[in-house]
Amino acid sequence: MSNEIIRVQYAAKPETNVYQQAEGGRPINKILLGTWAGVVKDDGRERVRVITAGPDGWIRRNELRDNPGLKIFFVDVGQGDGMLVETLDKRLLIDGGPNTNLRRYLRGYQYSYILRKNERVRIDTVLVSHFDADHYNGLIALFNDEQFEFGTVYHNGIARFHNLKRERPAGYNTDLGKMDNDLLSTTFSDINDARNMLQAGGLQAMFRRFLEAVVNAHDQGRLDSLSRLTTQQATVPGYEKDKNLSIEVLGPVPKLVGGQVHWPWFGDSSHTRNGHSLVLKLNYSEGGQQGKTVLLGGDLNTEAEAYLIQHYGNSNPFMVDVAKSCHHGSSDFLVEYMDRVKPFATVISSGDNESYAHPRAEAIGCAGKYSRGERPKVFSTELARSINSAGDVLYGMINCRTDGKQIIMAQMKERRTGADIWDSYKI
Template sequence: MPTIKYLKTNTSKVYTSSKGTKVLLEALWGDRIELVNNNKVNGRYKVNVRWAKNVYIKADDLGDNPLLELYFIDVGQGDGVLIVTPERKHLLIDGGYKRSKQPHGKSAADFVDWKFKKEYKQDTIELDAMICSHCDADHYGGLWDLLNPNEHEQQELDTSKTNVKNFYHAGISWWKSAEKSRFLGDETGGVMHDLLTGKTSIKNGLKQNADLKLQGEWADFLKTIIASDADVKRLAHNPDKGFKYLEGFEEDKDTAIKILGPIENTLNGKPVLKDLGSYSKNTNGNSVLLRVDYGRSRILLTGDLNKKSQRHIIDSLAGNLIELAADVVKSCHHGSDDCSYEFLQYVNAAATVISSGDDETHAHPRPNIVAASGVTGFKKIVNDEMVTPLIYSTEISRSLRMGDPYEVNSKNYQTPDGKIDVVLDNEAKTNIRYKHTASGALNPTDKVKTMSRLKVVDGIVYGLVNVRTDGEKILCATLNEGKSKWEIKTFTSRF
């Protein structure tokens, strides 16, 4: 087995040779470093780090202590968060729209696939937990990509298989019946009655003769969950029963994950969730709400909570509102302005990460919520410089390399009549036909434009936001791809 180390400095240069000055990339605090051998040359170890093999790094920058790592993945419209614990457990929360419904053809599945194949050199993705915060397609789609055999058969992913130990969900589900083609079940009495629970509940909902059947792509996704052999559980917090934790991440563990929502009540001996007034309010508002604790650090993961649900959470946690306070929070619902200012005050986050997407109609993040996240954040100023609060956005961190097309050159293009060469150098007279996929669209749209009105995108830099902590210090980082350097901010947990 290779010797594994972890970067103990904020950053460290990775060199192409043992004594040269050419830098290939910059490693980040907590990065997993695999020693190729134990021989130091000019104070450097030969290592494999991230995608780079047989490169060199300063030996004094390496230590033995892994960190808690959170990767807020740029999935366009939607959410995707990969958690890697110091115990090297992996949890994936949401995944964005599935790849075929993404304008850029990527979901969280691609990042997780890269992590296991390129960094860990593993052919199988091993997830200790897959968590679907709620049943909207911009959250479960990327999870579906990992379990859909077609993605592997078509070689869309480099790994060959994904194993999931536990699958968790919020309970609210898309159903259909003889009377309704798509709905959320019984909503009488101001509560949601028909909650999805474990495997038996899913299997019953997939039966062709069921009165209440699982509906649409949500049903297709859940079929892959059943086929995966994962244990299936619904997550909720019942104020009458006390707080619960994810299995294997209990209060006495180094990494604890506390379940704060959705808020469950009991009616006639059965669990129910609050009816928040509409389908979108209910799917979003009854999202899974989790708090990840490691050492003194707290990270709050909020799904798509809205103002009504946040008010309900505040009322339900009366006397325990300190439970919402966190160092880092994932902004609710991509920075939507359907948000409680009071809720943000209780969270009082030092850093907020907004997962929002381009090419969509929601105009996220909303400027008043970006401002509110700053105003309600934990303020710390040192030497006349603001340390916190910090606001990150996956969309802002994304960039495109673009150019102007001026020639179409199709060398040795095979046609039914033989080989021909085509060169078109008058872009104003050259029409280009292409397909455009809006975020979450069911089908791509055929479009035609002259080449002079189009831009060429020759690369996308995805807006990944890194959050890492040793339980005391917290580091937030985004990568400046042009300079191959990390833009980092650090602060100390206050808990």
Template sequence: MEQQQILQQGHGFAVYPAVKIFDEKTDGEKIKWTHLKNLLFGDFIRVLKDKDTFIEKIVKDETYIKVRSRSCTGYILKSKIRPDRILEVNFIDVGQGDGCHVVTPDDQHYIIDAGGSDNMLRFLKWRFNTKRSQSAPPVFDAIISHPDSDHYLGFGQLFKKQTDSTQQFSFKNIYHSGLVQREGADELGATIRVGNTNYITELVITDQQMKAHLNNMGEGSLHERTLKKALDQHKNVNFSAAVRGNINQPQYLLSTPELKMEILGPLTEDIQNQRTLRYFKAKTGNTDNVGRTKNGHSVVIKLVMGHVRVLLGGDLNPPAEDFLLQSYSGIDIATLRKQIQNATSASQKKILQDQMNAAIDSVKKHFQVDFAKCCHHGSSDFTSEFLQAVNPLATVISSGDDEPHCHPRPDTLGTIGKYSRGERSYIFSTELMRSSKEFIKIKDLDPKKEKERIVTVYGMINLRTDGQKVIIAQKLERPRGTQTWDIHQFEWNDQLNTIERVETGSDS
């Protein structure tokens, strides 16, 4: 039945965990069955047919079919192709910043942040082979987690109008945090003060509000000009704030039988009959801080497919994490933390710590996931309580070279490991997986070029799942035999009611 569906579609997808492409190669007078390429779970495979049948080849009593995938034509085992698409979450190496490409089982494409340079553009051009393709890439939805340039500026490259339609990236929806960074004194918009807290009232929630704002902004900030570029080049684009107003009423960007994309933050508050976002304070002192406020109100999304959960949390920071945990638990986490720190006896400290643990456990139904993107590139600006609530099996950190913060921070790596679940914690980093040449031959440099790219392997982290089985794969710096990928496998365990790592015996 599945084989017939694949024939009718003319394509399928690589099975778990990986697939090898082979072909016959002549070696002198001998013909050898030679390995050509490795495919990852979920890779698109075009079936090459003879009229309405597979082109088959029998090798050592096993049936192979002719296919094309990843720019390679050859043969795969007939049993190694499935008819249905899976979920892809590709963490792109955008340097210092965040960039994520999500492909749903229904073939919807989301770009969740695009870094601050052209790395996302170059990845998408490679992914969709725009130089050779006869058709335009698919239509995308964009999610800009918050107004920090290392998250949104790369979209400027994607929003640009191209002269060749096969090179054009088109957008249907642009989701954002509701905050637009402006020029002038009120960078995030007008506020009202209630007690000791300022609340931003000038949120941009609807499509109509955003378009009116962009069309009347004057010269505008860099953030505004980037959004205006999208409006100017994509007339039918729809803007919408991905915010949540009630923790008891789930809100979704996408809700299908196979996949849900739930919005966990930012959380708006109704103050004086206005929908608002609160200002967060600076690290020291009691002053409002624009940077911590726009970061703290990042769009937080939980992907749920089958038994698998993935959290994407932008640049959350301590005041934001405390606010989210308090909102979802009903417990003032920040005050309770201070009480624990100031406890004068072991018994008092234990009572307070038990209260904290109960509060954290109560929010795990919302925040605990199997796989998480580390907030803020591995910055030290986080709380242990939030990491305990997330409690992942594996964490992906998106960070880059040539930055003054030394991300990912050593204490962050240690704490992620401490509060991850399982005997071993898994931490993946786009920066650590990036590989560059140690030496460049001067004679190989082109004197006509202003700069040469020296990256050998980009540090993209690939997460693929069908809701039961998961791989996380990263490219090896150089092949190991016929292996070109470092693949980690995870599977749902019915007896233990959890996702767990599968030991394959191939690790080194």
């Protein structure tokens, strides 16, 4: 039988059955809403023949659609955050984790079909929530990978300098730069700033390697631009309100002094750089309907959440359908903030063998308590990760899929029973 693809479609049901036969029989696999299916035979009957990433087979034609919708892959990067976001025409990375997990996932699985053709994988947009190792170290090797190319890399504009004051540029009294009267005035934005900072020296080693990777990729024509993102932009450029995927920028909120971006100091360096994480509200809709929303808030902490609540006052832009738990399920959160987010489902991204005890019991408890719905869902990459009976490590990917009308969350079962492979929930 010919395996020439006559059209590309995507699963339309939360779990779409793949059958072995054109008629009758039990399903041999189930694929999640939005999963790719290459149609290779359509003779007008109820089922069409497809090839998939799993076993090939037959799918009901009315259970396929032409748009994959929004797919968010919360990749199990261990103690850190790393998310891949896909729509019909965009690929985004939001953070890159502390290690090579995300890159290995992209190379070895998600985009192996592109690399096999010897083509470059294009990531349209990269959003770095803040410059802590568990959010950006994994991006350095990816930027240095010549089989990848990138559009714009957005970041919060807060750089990292040497721990020792004498090693930093003159006048920088903190490892984030110059701070006066609880306002940090050192910030950067574009490739020219990156070049200047590399020239001036005094950078923290990992941050220097990050800037070098960005500049090198740019010089090789594989990376378009670098740019600071704050609430001065209402939405991420290219993801405005009229697009299927719009991304609202709810944080960081800078203080403008003489028109210049400054950052409120949240007690210490760590709280300041975490607290000014990018806070992004994704809204996916098709055809002007209201859509479904997801909030990704980096590593916000108590001080930052109080600052954001004060900034937004009586308006509450934070309420969403699905939220990533801030700071890997740390205890450093405000109940009042969680109560504003009030999602139906929460995702916690964290690792084993770390000294923070993430996710903390009270963060898990509050994620459930300050949710909407009778049966709130709390997902954890750390819980989803396991070892199967054959001894393979099953990484704890958490999947979020929406077509704008329905939104589902799913994780793979540790062991499949026939076609039953997903632990999935309609939110």
